[in-house]
Amino acid sequence: MIHIRPFQSSDLDSIVKIEKKAFPLPWSARSFLDCARWKEFWFYVAIWDKKVVGYFVAQVVEEEAELHNIAIDPARQKKGFGERLLRFFLDTARQKGVREIFLMVRPSNTAAICLYQKLEFVLIDKRPRYYADTGEEALIFHFTRNRILHEEPDIL
Numbered sequence: 001m002i003h004i005r006p007f008q009s010s011d012l013d014s015i016v017k018i019e020k021k022a023f024p025l026p027w028s029a030r031s032f033l034d035c036a037r038w039k040e041f042w043f044y045v046a047i048w049d050k051k052v053v054g055y056f057v058a059q060v061v062e063e064e065a066e067l068h069n070i071a072i073d074p075a076r077q078k079k080g081f082g083e084r085l086l087r088f089f090l091d092t093a094r095q096k097g098v099r100e101i102f103l104m105v106r107p108s109n110t111a112a113i114c115l116y117q118k119l120e121f122v123l124i125d126k127r128p129r130y131y132a133d134t135g136e137e138a139l140i141f142h143f144t145r146n147r148i149l150h151e152e153p154d155i156l
């Protein structure tokens with residue numbers, strides 16, 4: 001059974017190892033520790049079989065959140081853990097009154113884009129030449145539980 005709980009400093013080594021395997025431009029240990037210091041950052045880890053298998057970091061300011069990082073250990077991907085972690089974030093955000101969530105992703109990251117679309121994130125914008133290593137643009141996805149209500153004024 002997967003268990004999701006707040007980050008503890010003893011998780012750091014496992015997280016940094018996963019991060020290096022999961023991303024072409026990985027965050028440093030210092031970046032994770034900086035996020036862990038601030039209350040506006042939500043930093044959770046997914047535990048399976050007593051091991052850290054994934055994590056997410058989001059920044060929440062009042063009713064708005066940005067998902068800055070989410071990853072599952074490549075050796076444990078495609079088992080439903082990423083979806084569980086993201087659903088946990090969405091449920092927690094709803095309980096805390098967050099109304100809108102934003103994130104950025106590379107167009108080449110098919111797995112992440114499929115996950116976001118499965119959970120009803122919608123592509124709303126692009127940021128050209130965002131990623132320093134490839135020059136790829138960033139796709140900006142948005143999630144809200146009130147999408148139809150939000151869109152009504154444009155339709156009327």
Ligand SMILES: CC(C)(COP(=O)(O)OP(=O)(O)OC[C@H]1O[C@@H](n2cnc3c(N)ncnc32)[C@H](O)[C@@H]1OP(=O)(O)O)[C@@H](O)C(=O)NCCC(=O)NCCS
Pocket residue numbers: 022023069070071072073076077078079080081082083084104105106109110111112114115116118
């Ligand atoms: C994106 C990521 C978190 C998904 O985690 P995961 O545990 O492998 O995903 P899950 O097994 O929970 O899959 C949930 C859904 O995601 C999508 N998905 C996951 N892997 C996919 C793949 N390789 N190709 C296409 N869709 C994929 C599917 O929609 C899937 O639903 P389905 O099983 O009903 O088809 C994982 O691939 C990862 O850590 N990638 C590296 C880090 C990263 O890119 N993070 C996002 C940065 S924006």
